[in-house]
Amino acid sequence: MKLAMVVPGGVDRSGQRRVIPALLALIERLARVHDLHVFVLRQEAAPGSWSLAGATIHNIGDGWTRLRALQTIRAEHRRAPFDLVHAFFSGSCGLLAMAMAKWLRLPATVHIAGGELVALHDIGYGGRRRWAGRLREALVLRAADAVTAASAPIIESLRALGVQAQRVPLGVDLQQWPPIAPRGRNGAQARLIHVASLNRVKDQPTLLRALALLMQAGVNFHMDMVGVDTLGGDMQRLAGELGLQGHVRFLGFKTQRELRPLMAAADLLVMSSQHEAGPLVLLEAAVMGVPAVGTAVGHFAEWSPRAACAVPVGDWRGLAEAIKYVLDRDELRLHLACEAQRRAIAEDADYTAGVFEALYRQLVAAGEAGGLRAVR
Known part of the structure; x- marks a missing residue:
């Protein structure tokens, strides 16, 4: 499959700094078997592209970001059609991904990975603090053909909003983090x-x-x-x-x-x-x-x-x-x-990638059969 993933950041060309480790682990595994293009809104100020973990990264950059992101995704779709759009985080990138999917008539999924569903007014955090944010999240969640989240509390928050979602934890790359057996304390401190x-x-x-x-x-x-x-x-x-x-x-x-x-x-x-x-x-x-x-x-x-x-x-x-x-x-x-x-x-990184791949296949098959809403 050819996959379009839309993210707000976390895919720096260094692969070490300004990255989201779980996202890189997922990208690496998906890119092994799929043609994966990651569209990042503002990793760097200037537009550019690079390879990372086997995927092609398209950095949109500052200035008319959403419009240029739509144009960039559409241009890549014309070179060779995408099979599916995946938004990693909702918010602005989720709205952009859902709009692009509707425009190109592609199945789309969104993963809730941050504070999209909360309103912590005392610290100015959360996607639901203002009416515009609540409207945006409602549009994204209703437009998505499938919604996922990492943990049960987020699944419950989605259910309270009337959205059925699948739990997909973002697992650890065990190649980068080889397990060590639990051990007793060594020392008084x-x-x-x-x-x-x-x-x-x-x-x-x-x-x-x-x-x-x-x-x-x-x-x-x-x-x-x-x-x-x-x-x-x-x-x-x-x-x-x-x-x-x-x-x-x-x-x-x-x-x-x-x-x-x-x-x-x-x-x-x-x-x-x-x-x-x-x-x-x-x-x-x-x-x-x-x-x-x-x-x-x-x-x-x-x-x-x-x-x-x-x-x-x-x-x-x-x-x-x-x-x-x-x-x-x-x-x-x-x-x-x-x-x-x-x-x-x-539930390591291999498990995460496997669950997402199964979801992708289900969405693509449902789209071809004209029954996308059946998978929600």
Whole structure:
């Protein structure tokens, strides 16, 4: 098949920075057997194209982006017709993909991969904060011939909107992340890790306040915080105000290769997000034999209590108590790690690609038979 995938970003020509690892793993697997063209709205400011993971990347760039994206997709369709359009994320790229699919009379699917369905007004996040966003999401979801999402909570959110969707977790590339068996703690100091951009939706203030409570309780720990700082040093200043200088290390961005040894050395992954569709880092930790404690979003919500420990969003006291509870019970920590690893390996990147390929075949066959709506 010839496939058109529309994405907002995450496919930098370096293959290392400004990328979405799960998206690259999917692209690589699809490109092995299909002619895959990825249309990215704003990876770079200037238009351009390059090869990545076996696919052709078409960067639209700044200036009349949507119009030029439509023209670029149509031109490639004229060279050789596409069989299907896949929007990775809804929002602007989902609307563009659905419009293009209708224009070219092609089947189309959209994967909800971020905050498209939420409205977090206090931090200015989510696709449903304004009427225009709600209208856009409604158009995308109704126009799509199939809708997918990574975790059960997102599937439930879609069902509440009257949209039937298929759960397709974005799995880990086990070639890049070879599994390591869960192991007992080695040493008196607990090694914690947090992997996420420093931004409002990841809610690092909740995490840091939880760590401050652990420190006050006499817990011996060290936390590595990995991720791009988008908050201008606010979290480093908060850590200082809370007296965490000797307990927390801010490491900034790390490539996947740089992240692996840090993850392997950890006893526990800790996340504090207000919203997640996944997150992928929970799956990466799981394949490395590292269990997780976090807020009840995405995979944390669907895995708790057997494969992860989840607490309410924003509850730093509950987060601190959960971290201490798991650290004090190594048998429980290992049980969580084993069950999490089993799930992450069962739904790895190969599994993800296989599910999407089966969906593509179903959509194309239904389109040829004139029955696309039957697959929803």
